[in-house]
Amino acid sequence: MQKIHAAITAVGGYVPEYILTNAALETMVDTNDEWITTRTGIKERRILKGEGLGTSDMAMHAVNQLLSKRGIDPMEIELVICATTTPDMQFPATANIISDKTGMRNAFGYDVNAACCSFLYALTTGAQFIETGKYKKVIVVGGDKMSSIMNYEDRATCIIFGDGAGAVLLEPNTEGNGLQDSILRSDGAGRAFLHQKAGGSVKPATIETVMNKEHYVHQEGQTVFKFAVKNMADVSAEIMERNNLSSDDVAWLVPHQANMRIISATGERMGIPEEKVMINIQKYGNTTNGTLPLCLWEWESQLKKGDNIILAAFGGGFTWGATYLKWAYDTK
């Protein structure tokens, strides 16, 4: 019997309309366009405005777009995995809310939270359901409303993050295309350097935690940067070696969009020239779990059946990893 691979067969994406520029940030915190551009590569980011809107609303748009592009009835979807660090609420899972808002009423669903690596972990998890042969249509959606946990008085973090979501459909492929390999890693000792202090079971919300601004992202940037550069580059090189891929064999690198300097270091280590690296950090900043699917969404029309693609990410936890896939379709 031919091996079943889980292939991405459709992509959808959504970014909110409101654009927060570096010039606007200059009026909010002590920063400047030159610093932000040279240190991060970011020029602007999108922010989800509007009372009562959360991650599920952006994910809903991405999923609806994906379904309508392929003419798929939402009732055909069997499983929804939502990769997010900013769920709509502590519970229920945002995947359940997305399913409700999009009419995917036959699907079961759950969230995966591995900070910026959630999408990569969720993609690998979703693929297993397809590879067993039991499931035929799985949606993996990654998105974050980072503005909901951002301190717009902290110049070290608020210049980096933005909001957005992207979704992919996984279906069985017996032509050899689809997910080929994944290397996923984590090291909980890294939690000291990137986390949200309060709001979890260790430190539930109190008036003090709010007053002390403990519900925002806490990041020790330099330390995270060092680990990100090393681990994202190492794991990307490792997945190439393990699959006997030379840099010429790789059509595209899809890196997590956290910092242009981390992206460049990863590309250089892999020997991949910049024209083969998907980069949209200048427009969206770091959308956490939106970065990888939003890249696929924007580059979809350039991707060709059989293209070797490597996705790589690094995030809080620490978590990091790389996935190697063969693209499964040409866009008409």
Ligand code: UT7
């Ligand atoms: O996606 C999850 C994983 N996260 C990441 O991968 C992020 C990794 N880290 C980074 O991308 C970078 O560390 C940052 C972009 C966060 C910071 O860049 P950096 O080059 O590491 O800057 P730094 O923290 O070493 O700060 C250098 C200087 C400091 O001033 P002094 O002490 O040298 O006088 C900061 O206070 O820049 C200052 N600074 C700023 N200046 C203007 C920090 N933030 C800003 C700012 N505008 N927004």
